[in-house]
Each structure stands twice: as structure tokens, then as C-alpha cells.
Amino acid sequence: MPIIQSLDRALRILDLFDEQESELKITEISRKMDLHKSTVHSLLKTLQEHRYIEQNPETGKYRLGMKLLERGHLLLQHLDIRAVARAELLELASATGQTSHLVIQEGREGVYIDKVEGPRAVIRYSRIGRRIPLHCSSVGKVLAAFMPQAELERLLQGYDFTVHTSRTITDKASFIQELEQVRRDSYAMDDQENEPGVRCVAVPIRNHTGQVIAAVSISTLISNVNDAELQAFIPVLKSSGERISNQMGFGMVKV
Amino acid sequence: MPIIQSLDRALRILDLFDEQESELKITEISRKMDLHKSTVHSLLKTLQEHRYIEQNPETGKYRLGMKLLERGHLLLQHLDIRAVARAELLELASATGQTSHLVIQEGREGVYIDKVEGPRAVIRYSRIGRRIPLHCSSVGKVLAAFMPQAELERLLQGYDFTVHTSRTITDKASFIQELEQVRRDSYAMDDQENEPGVRCVAVPIRNHTGQVIAAVSISTLISNVNDAELQAFIPVLKSSGERISNQMGFGMVKV
């Protein structure tokens, strides 16, 4: 495998640090790497320029730099939530027989980014990439309920509570009350508010900082799924949401 | 400033990724960097070997690798302990009037990584970055007592029990016995073993896995602090150590 020796060496310098050794001297690195100290110096100065390494001004020693944190966070953001959630969506669809969705927020709407139809599913309208309103969908209520307060206030400025069915929430005060209920219950339901005859429940998905980044839901027809069956789906869905969140880093102890 | 060009280029490749672009093709990187694609390929393969970059097997594109997360977490650990402990050191110094230290292990010694001098403090010899022996200091005894058994055995192989005062422990058997006492008491004391006239007590700091990663101590002069006063410092110090450990994730249960 082709390799760039000087890059290889620099990355191995980054590996020298561990929990006990947060700082290292040039001469220590030189000895551990069996490289001349002026070679080590050049490598360190390049790493330093890019902020992967910094020099403690008090001791002259070197330590890991903030760029690692920055790039590491970016990586976390990129972890494909779809890939992580896919197995859970399959499991939900199988366990309930219904359609399960994965939705993220884009601006003032939700967007379907994945969907699995169960064996008894008859919900066909949703499509990946399609948008869904926040005020009258279970996933939308979840996303709105758990967004930061300031962001929610900005969202509601001039928000258009379009009527979808006779049961749609159409005023701000009722919506806010609904969101408080969602926070208490840790799930949301839209009971024919978006589509006549269709009931959905949704729960939040959190990332490593606890921030809600998506919602996962189960969608049903009232003609196919009675009240008791729907209620029984809620803990199953909650467990699923928790597992996805864990895989997204939520609950990982601050390290 | 001296610079390694190939390292510089590799680190700039890592900078190309952002929130919108989590994956990049070799040809895209080649164009953005104005480098030949075989040059880019070599850089990417070296980064990949060290897990700073990985290749999506489905698309052939490249993305940031898990090593950034790992090194980033390590950095967080290093940052946190000083920042987290700083407030406690200030509190300890204030509450006891003495000097408080934060020490981590490096090889066969401890290293001061922070220090706060209290209003009644007269201990001046310690300096950040300075090393301290494990066998005759309170912080050293803590670090040795709570390290993994195999690591302790390796440490003691050929360990030089240098004499610092007439009270220094100078043989392995006595030292091991002392460490057993430290484990039972959950604190260590050096009673003029490192420096005549100086007595110190120290307690462990644990991370989220329970591993001891540092020690925090109070240092006193026997001429300024009598036995009863020193004994009264111990529970204060223990509480401080526990608070620091909690902030380092120790004791947190995974959701």
C-alpha cells in the first residue's frame, strides 16, 4: 500500500499521547520515534500550524490540539443517521406490521429521509425527500417540542397553521400547549390531523449532546389499527428511539 | 516556520470536509487541492491506514475517520481535568489556606499539571511541569495504589527507591504495604518522606470508567499545620476528589 513516510510519522506522533501522557517533550518524542529532534521539530511545527498539536507555552511541551476536537465533532455530525436508524425502522415495521418513518427538520418543515413499509401497511403517501408540516404531524410535533426555545419562537413567528383536516391544530396557543404535552409524554401523536383516517405516533432521536436531530414514527389507519393496538406501539417505538439515540452517541458519558 | 509539505497537504485535505460535504471523491480533492490524483491517492491511503480517513465501500468516496473522534475525546479528557479541577483546587486552597496540587502520572513519576497556593501557604518548591517521585509523595502513592496490578508490577521492576529524607520508604515490600493502606483509606499521606518538614495528603481522581487518571493533594508544613488540622483536611479533600471525578464522568450510568 502506498504510503507517505513523513505523514505516517506525524500521525504516529499523534498516537503517542494517551490518558496518562497528555504532554510530551521533543526529546521524548525523538526517542520514542527514533527520529532526530530536528525532524520531530519540523513535524510538530507543521501539526501545530494546523492546530492538531499545540505547544504549552509554560513548559515548552507539546499536546494534542483543538483541530482534533473540531474534526471529530464534524465526523459525529456526519455519522449517517439513516444507516444507524435503518435497522430499527425494519424492526419497527416487522414488529408492528405498519409503516415506519425517519424524519429530520429542514427549516419550517420535516423531511422524510427513510421509510419502511410493514406487511400490514397501507400508508402509501409518504416519499423519501417529501416534506411534512410540523404543526399537524407526529414527527413535526416532536421536532418542534424538543428544539431550543429561541429556535421555536423564531419558527412560530409568522408560522402558517394550514388546515389539513377538521382536526388540525390551527392556532399558536393550542400548538404550544400540545408541545408541552409532547415533552411530558416523550412522544407525539397526530390523530387524523394531517390526513383523514390516519394516525401516527413519533418519538425523538438525540445525538451525543442530547440535541434532538430527528424523529422516528409509526403510521396507521384507524380502520386497521384500533386504539389499544396503537397504545401498545408506543413503548416499542420509545425503545427504538432510545436505541437509535444511543447509537448516535446520546448517553455516552462525557469523555 | 519550518513545514513538511506533504503533511501540510494531508491536513488540508482533512479541512476540505464540512457540514455539507461529508464525502469527497479523489478527483474532487485533486481539483480543490490542485494536486495530481495519484498524489492525493497516496495521501489518502496513508491517512486511511491511520484511520483519520476512511473510504465508503459503496461509493468509493472518502470521509473523515474514527481516529479523529478518538484523539478528540482524548484531548477532551486532558482539557477537562485541568479545567474541571481548577475550581476545586481554588476551593481547596481557600478552604484550607494551603497549597493544592493536581498531578498526573508520566512513566515512573508524577507531574504537576496545576497548582493553587492558599493564603497561608508556604510550599513553594512545586512547579507545573515538574516531576515528583511516586514512592515518597502522597500523589505518587495514590497513582501507584490505584493503577492496574500488571502496570504496578512493571513499574516496580527495577524501581529506584531514592532516599529523600530519613523517613522515605526505600524498599519494595514496605511500599506495597503502604499502597494497600492507601487503597483501604482512599487517601495517601507523605509524612516528611519527600521533603523535611512537609506533609501532604492526596486522593484519587477517576474517569468515567473508574480508572484513576490523576491525584489531587494538599501540602502543608508541620510547623504551620498540626496533626488535628491535617486530619480535618482529609474529608474536605475526599469530597473535592469525588466532585472532580463526578465531573469527569465517574459514577454516571449509561441511559
Add this chain to the structure above:
DNA sequence: TCCAATTGTTTTATAATATAAAACAAGGTT
């Protein structure tokens, strides 16, 4: 289905750079 275009990967000659020896500057210890 076939073919062209594009992209990823490999090889290797040589232009360009990384390396370390030597020297200097700064800090720490005795």
C-alpha cells in the same frame, strides 16, 4: 447491451523535499 467517459489504483523515473548534522539560543540545575 455496448461503448465511451470517468474514476480509482498502481508503477516508476526523477524533481523536489525531508532529514539530520551542526550550530545557536534559551532555560534549568548545581
Add this chain to the structure above:
DNA sequence: AACCTTGTTTTATATTATAAAACAATTGGA
């Protein structure tokens, strides 16, 4: 004050990184 250690700088040259060329694999369009 003197000596030792460590960090930093300079520069000749040994060594490597680079890219041109070629090949392999994949993708997209007709």
C-alpha cells in the same frame, strides 16, 4: 558562574514524494 539539557534554526544531500503513464473498475448514455 558554569555546565547540561532542550528547543530552534540552517543547510547539504540522501531519500522520498510527485506526477506521468498505464491499467482496472465503475458509471452513464446511446
